[in-house]
Amino acid sequence: MTASATIVPVILSGGSGSRLWPLSRENYPKQLLPLMSERSMLQETVARVLGRPQVSNPIVVCNEAHRFIIGEQLQQMGCTPETIVLEPCGRNTAPAIAIAAELAREKDPDCLLLVLPADHHMEDAESFGAAVEKGCAAACQGALVTFGVEPTGPNTGYGYIRRGEAWGDSGVFRVAKFVEKPPADVAETYVASGEYFWNGGMFLFRASTFVEELERFEPGVMKACREALAKGRRDLDFLRLDEPSFAASPNISIDYAVMERTANAAVVPLRAGWTDIGAWSALWEIGGRDDQGNIGIGDVVFEGSQDCYVRSDGVLTGVVGLKDAVVVVMKDAVLVTDRNHAQDVKRLVERLKTSGRHQTADHRVVHRPWGAYETLHAGDRFQVKAITVKPGRKLSLQKHFHRAEHWVVVTGTAIVTRDDETLLVRENESVYLPLGCVHRLENPGKVMLNLIEVQSGTYLGEDDIVRIEDDYRRV
Numbered sequence: 001m002t003a004s005a006t007i008v009p010v011i012l013s014g015g016s017g018s019r020l021w022p023l024s025r026e027n028y029p030k031q032l033l034p035l036m037s038e039r040s041m042l043q044e045t046v047a048r049v050l051g052r053p054q055v056s057n058p059i060v061v062c063n064e065a066h067r068f069i070i071g072e073q074l075q076q077m078g079c080t081p082e083t084i085v086l087e088p089c090g091r092n093t094a095p096a097i098a099i100a101a102e103l104a105r106e107k108d109p110d111c112l113l114l115v116l117p118a119d120h121h122m123e124d125a126e127s128f129g130a131a132v133e134k135g136c137a138a139a140c141q142g143a144l145v146t147f148g149v150e151p152t153g154p155n156t157g158y159g160y161i162r163r164g165e166a167w168g169d170s171g172v173f174r175v176a177k178f179v180e181k182p183p184a185d186v187a188e189t190y191v192a193s194g195e196y197f198w199n200g201g202m203f204l205f206r207a208s209t210f211v212e213e214l215e216r217f218e219p220g221v222m223k224a225c226r227e228a229l230a231k232g233r234r235d236l237d238f239l240r241l242d243e244p245s246f247a248a249s250p251n252i253s254i255d256y257a258v259m260e261r262t263a264n265a266a267v268v269p270l271r272a273g274w275t276d277i278g279a280w281s282a283l284w285e286i287g288g289r290d291d292q293g294n295i296g297i298g299d300v301v302f303e304g305s306q307d308c309y310v311r312s313d314g315v316l317t318g319v320v321g322l323k324d325a326v327v328v329v330m331k332d333a334v335l336v337t338d339r340n341h342a343q344d345v346k347r348l349v350e351r352l353k354t355s356g357r358h359q360t361a362d363h364r365v366v367h368r369p370w371g372a373y374e375t376l377h378a379g380d381r382f383q384v385k386a387i388t389v390k391p392g393r394k395l396s397l398q399k400h401f402h403r404a405e406h407w408v409v410v411t412g413t414a415i416v417t418r419d420d421e422t423l424l425v426r427e428n429e430s431v432y433l434p435l436g437c438v439h440r441l442e443n444p445g446k447v448m449l450n451l452i453e454v455q456s457g458t459y460l461g462e463d464d465i466v467r468i469e470d471d472y473r474r475v
Contacts, residue, residue, distance in 0.1 A: 013118035068369035088243035094257035123273025148197025154187035159199035175265035224249035394442035396470035403457030412449035
């Protein structure tokens with residue numbers, strides 16, 4: 001994109017996507033889901049920049065709970081990240097970017113950072129690439145560039161950026177001001193003026209320039225981040241930040257920390273079919289609607305309904321006589337809301353969390369670095385699960401204090417460790433694991449291993465696992 005500087009993509013993947021519940025959940029949020037194509041939103045974000053001239057491998061900043069899913073999704077794309085940084089707690093975007101900036105400039109003091117949230121949709125990747133190219137010259141001259149999305153209409157869900165005078169002659173402008181999310185009548189005047197853009201939350205600047213400005217405006221952030229890095233440690237393919245140090249950082253966004261205070265903020269107009277997939281209503285707006293304005297994903301049948309978004313995870317879902325509705329049917333939860341109240345789903349999720357509902361955190365299919373499991377049935381003192389183990393993967397060497405287990409292999413071949421024994425268990429064969437025995441399950445083959453697990457005992461929670469040895473260094 002420019003011959004003068006390497007561009008390091010910084011992918012921010014720390015959100016939980018609660019407004020897209022029940023599809024998006026705490027331990028498998030929206031950025032890891034395939035919402036608009038066969039690839040996840042994280043993968044789409046990486047694909048937008050991967051392979052472009054002067055662009056290096058990305059730095060990904062994410063929640064510790066998502067680390068193995070993110071690592072696998074990047075591997076599927078043939079992408080080797082520069083670093084996957086694990087945030088021990090959420091501290092908003094300024095500290096996350098500060099960590100990435102310190103890592104990047106350590107390797108290349110002159111590099112540019114291209115900061116991208118992992119949950120944005122972009123229809124036209126080439127137009128986005130052209131906008132980045134425009135911003136490079138200004139960024140190399142010391143500008144902190146943001147990308148202003150040309151509005152398609154008044155929208156009260158976004159912040160706005162007002163452009164000022166031109167920064168050079170490359171189609172870049174100084175930022176006159178940033179504006180919080182406006183009421184509808186104000187948003188209309190902004191759009192009519194032609195001087196305002198939506199704030200897309202994407203940035204381009206020298207890593208060193210950002211650090212200098214952050215040190216000037218929020219020195220506490222830089223101090224905490226440097227300590228978190230100095231006391232951090234490598235763990236497999238990940239960088240674990242020191243939790244007490246990082247937690248000491250102010251919880252602040254890049255907009256409040258730097259962009260609204262610097263004298264060198266610049267904006268590049270962007271027309272690339274950008275959407276922040278922040279709620280179910282956004283998916284309806286950009287999706288392929290039928291003649292009645294409906295979108296149906298999965299086994300969905302409409303009758304006399306208009307402008308609805310309905311998504312079903314395998315269950316026949318009939319929708320009759322509804323207008324402007326969102327219906328999402330999962331195996332363990334159903335959401336029904338008016339499209340105009342889609343933002344309020346977050347409030348519902350907060351109530352569910354307060355009441356201890358596990359459906360806010362996990363799907364029925366729970367992903368692990370070795371594969372996945374799904375609870376099929378649970379009763380008094382027993383539980384039945386379907387377990388899938390990927391080729392060449394194995395579970396931790398472990399034991400339980402409160403339950404025994406019975407494994408029945410459905411497809412594939414398993415190597416089972418049971419105390420001092422090593423057993424080869426084939427299709428239609430089974431093995432019993434008594435309470436307290438030390439055991440491990442491994443897939444030595446080249447195809448998926450599928451088995452049924454029957455647990456029995458006084459307590460069947462996932463926290464009744466004592467890991468003795470684990471390839472993934474989980475506790």
